[in-house]
Amino acid sequence: MRLVLFQRDECHLCDLALEVLAQARAPDFASVWIDFDNTLEALYGERVPVLRDDDTRRELDWPFDAQRVSAWLAGD
Template identity: 35%
Template sequence: MNTSSTRLILYHTAGCHLCDEARQLLTRIPEITVEEVEIGDDPLLTERYGMRIPVLLQPESGLSLDWPFTLNAIRQWTGPI
């Protein structure tokens, strides 16, 4: 059994109902650790992700997954957890 967790970054912003949906979805995968990053605090992040949020990022690989995503899509994207 793999006891390590997969770390993901969730780019989001305040008042984003899709971000709230993504956050709820991510709570259903206990094997991942999610760091939330508010894009509104950084003009570069706002420019990069503003029209795409919520966005998941695998910090080790640099791969991103744009909304809409499902539990199955997250599991396939992260590989075996």
């Protein structure tokens, strides 16, 4: 599982998502900032923060809590 968190600079919801991922004890993930990337902005602009499993392309849109993240990581 290769996780990516799509986020923006100075994004309060993104900061909350980082806290939730820590609470859920999510495995390591890459942070990708969509600012100034037109392609990512078009895909994720209204949706950030978004957690994606690069292996399966599954995505988890905000809002999520630690329980939802744990279930998503388990494949539910």
